[in-house]
Structures are given as structure tokens and as C-alpha cells.
Amino acid sequence: DAGVTQSPTHLIKTRGQQVTLRCSPKSGHDTVSWYQQALGQGPQFIFQYYEEEERQRGNFPDRFSGHQFPNYSSELNVNALLLGDSALYLCASSEAGVSLYQETQYFGPGTRLLVL
Amino acid sequence: AQKITQTQPGMFVQEKEAVTLDCTYDTSDPSYGLFWYKQPSSGEMIFLIYQGSYDQQNATEGRYSLNFQKARKSANLVISASQLGDSAMYFCAMREGQGGSEKLVFGKGTKLTVNP
Numbered sequence: 001d002a003g004v005t006q007s008p009t010h011l012i013k014t015r016g017q018q019v020t021l022r023c024s025p026k027s028g029h030d031t032v033s034w035y036q037q038a039l040g041q042g043p044q045f046i047f048q049y050y051e052e053e054e055r056q057r058g059n060f061p062d063r064f065s066g067h068q069f070p071n072y073s074s075e076l077n078v079n080a081l082l083l084g085d086s087a088l089y090l091c092a093s094s095e096a097g098v099s100l101y102q103e104t105q106y107f108g109p110g111t112r113l114l115v116l
Numbered sequence: 117a118q119k120i121t122q123t124q125p126g127m128f129v130q131e132k133e134a135v136t137l138d139c140t141y142d143t144s145d146p147s148y149g150l151f152w153y154k155q156p157s158s159g160e161m162i163f164l165i166y167q168g169s170y171d172q173q174n175a176t177e178g179r180y181s182l183n184f185q186k187a188r189k190s191a192n193l194v195i196s197a198s199q200l201g202d203s204a205m206y207f208c209a210m211r212e213g214q215g216g217s218e219k220l221v222f223g224k225g226t227k228l229t230v231n232p
Contacts, residue, residue, distance in 0.1 A: 033219065033220075035220075040224075041224060041225075042120075042207050042209075042222030042223055042224050042225055043161070043207075043220070043222050044222075045219035045220065045221070048219065056218065056219055058219060088159050090159075090161060092161075092220075104151065104163055104166055105151075105163075105220060106163055107153070107160060107161035107162075107163075108160065109158065109159055109160040110159040110160065112159070
């Protein structure tokens, strides 16, 4: 049973560029959430996708956008990169509508983004 | 105000001993879930244990148990018989509301070091 996968594992970009990160959820999961984890901090919620719609959003600017595909995989796009966007980006998947325990979010290995 | 507080930036424990990692939370929602995740240096967040606000008994998963004191709003993680592989960052997180797919709010984490 494959877990959550993310690509790429590492990425280096320069200020002003755009980046796309990808996530494939755990088998049987239909909901994808994205988190940003700055160095030395806990993850911060960016947004969540369910049924190809953004279902919930954290306190992140519009430069951060996403998409969910019919196969439940998801992309996170960040435009006009800033130095402060350097972080570990984590994707988590869950299955909506089941017991609260089963809606536990399972995380992927993350993408480490460095903005120079 | 912080919703999740982890007051121990770092903890040390001898191999085979038990250790308690502290977590306090703040919410006015009667329905919530509390989670503990382990994050090794590789970056992946590994789900350890879940406690629902209505659960009557403390959650246990193998060597992990959650000491849930609802009136004190604390959800401490107890790791019994520590192993060298337990060395990692540990994050406490909370999900508010009935639906399982609401965002997780994380604490700042505790770095656990297990000494041989």
C-alpha cells in the first residue's frame, strides 16, 4: 500500500520565479492538504483540496495556489517566489466522511524548497 | 493566542527508559482531535497516536500512550522503553470541529534525544 508521495524532493529557485510541487495521496484517500514548515517551526496549513475544490485555506497570500486532479493527486504552485518561501512543503492526505480516527492526515516526505 | 503549546524545546532520555513530552491546547470547540507526529531528520511527519475529545479512555499505540487530561487541556505523549530510533522531533497537533478534514494546528515541537 503506497503512502503519500511528493516530488521533487529538493528544489532550488531564485526570487521571482514560479514553482510547482506535486503530491500523490495514499491509496483510498480523497483529500489533500498542504503545509509549509519553516526551519525550526511546526507546519503551517496552506490549503486543503477535496473533490477538486479548495475546501479550506490558511493565512497565505494568493501567490500560493493549488489544484486537485480527478485521481486525487494535487499540485501546489507558488508564484513570485520570495526568500521567505524557503521551507519544507508537506502534503498530507486523508479520507473524508469516515470516522474521525480514519480521517487522520498522513504526510508525505516533503519537498525542500530553497529560494536564493 | 497559541492553540498548541509545547514547552520543552528539547528532552533527553536514556535508552529503555520512559519519557513524557508535554502538550497543552486551547479551544472552545467541544469537538476536537489531538494528534502526535514524529519527524525524523528526513522530514516526513509520521503519525503516532490520536485522541478524540469524546474518547473516554486514553489512547495507546504500542509503546506510545497519550495522557489526556481534558480539564487541564493537556495531551502529553508518553513513550515507554525508549529506543535510539526514537530520536526525532515530536509535534503535537489539534484539529477542531466534527469533520475530520479540517486543518491541523501544530505546536513548535520537542526535540527528543535518546542516549545509549
